[in-house]
Amino acid sequence: MMIFDGHADLLYDVTRRRLAGETCVLERRHRQKLRKGRIGGLGLSLWVTAEADSFWAAYSGWDGWRRTEEMMACFQAELADSPWLVPVRTAAEAREVQAAGKTFAFLAVEGMEPVGNRLERLEQYARWGARIGMLTWNEENLLAAGAGADPDKGLTALGREAVRRMQRLHIIPDVSHTSDGTFRDIIRLAEGPVIASHSNCRALCDVRRNLTDDQLRALAQTGGLLRTGPTGTNVNDLSVLLIGKPRLTF
Numbered sequence: 001m002m003i004f005d006g007h008a009d010l011l012y013d014v015t016r017r018r019l020a021g022e023t024c025v026l027e028r029r030h031r032q033k034l035r036k037g038r039i040g041g042l043g044l045s046l047w048v049t050a051e052a053d054s055f056w057a058a059y060s061g062w063d064g065w066r067r068t069e070e071m072m073a074c075f076q077a078e079l080a081d082s083p084w085l086v087p088v089r090t091a092a093e094a095r096e097v098q099a100a101g102k103t104f105a106f107l108a109v110e111g112m113e114p115v116g117n118r119l120e121r122l123e124q125y126a127r128w129g130a131r132i133g134m135l136t137w138n139e140e141n142l143l144a145a146g147a148g149a150d151p152d153k154g155l156t157a158l159g160r161e162a163v164r165r166m167q168r169l170h171i172i173p174d175v176s177h178t179s180d181g182t183f184r185d186i187i188r189l190a191e192g193p194v195i196a197s198h199s200n201c202r203a204l205c206d207v208r209r210n211l212t213d214d215q216l217r218a219l220a221q222t223g224g225l226l227r228t229g230p231t232g233t234n235v236n237d238l239s240v241l242l243i244g245k246p247r248l249t250f
Contacts, residue, residue, distance in 0.1 A: 002040035064114030111137030154181030193224035
């Protein structure tokens with residue numbers, strides 16, 4: 001069995017260590033663990049929120065987009081050190097990498113505060129290869145309200161245009177970390193799959209990042225997926241996640 005981890009924070013560790021002077025972080029610190037866990041594919045998260053207890057706080061002069069560019073530069077450098085890890089954009093590419101005995105990786109944006117009001121930055125995410133995108137982390141930004149904001153607030157007008165543009169760019173909306181209002185608005189705009197990359201069932205665990213039964217049903221109706229628990233989904237389900245309805249086929 002091969003496990004696909006739909007939300008992995010390894011790039012956070014890679015960036016933290018590379019900025020401190022380390023190299024080959026994935027090879028030396030993570031590869032054996034991935035093998036032991038039978039992880040064949042990863043959704044690598046671009047998370048650049050400068051919380052007080054994050055390493056980003058040491059770079060207070062960098063805005064969110066500069067932090068994003070630094071993380072991408074570290075990722076590219078890490079790829080050169082890790083020939084066993086291959087970035088992919090489609091399910092077909094993922095299967096080819098898996099057949100070659102290597103690990104595939106999709107890029108996922110966790111929070112689009114760095115976009116601000118410059119929606120052209122969504123095109124840059126797409127050029128980098130991002131295929132999954134959360135409009136917020138927990139904050140309220142110019143696009144949407146996150147899980148830590150007013151649950152009744154949803155997408156702004158700019159956020160609605162962002163969702164439309166994301167879908168044209170084949171970046172699948174991810175509703176983990178959104179407010180209930182943002183979830184509702186994204187579902188209304190959905191033209192294909194919407195996913196929750198790291199949420200669970202609110203009826204079983206009532207925390208702000210988890211989803212109600214009605215939300216889970218709405219998610220399923222888009223053709224999307226919920227990733228729960230320590231495992232993920234296998235590569236056979238990946239075609240649904242990353243290709244979805246015909247209009248989203250790459």
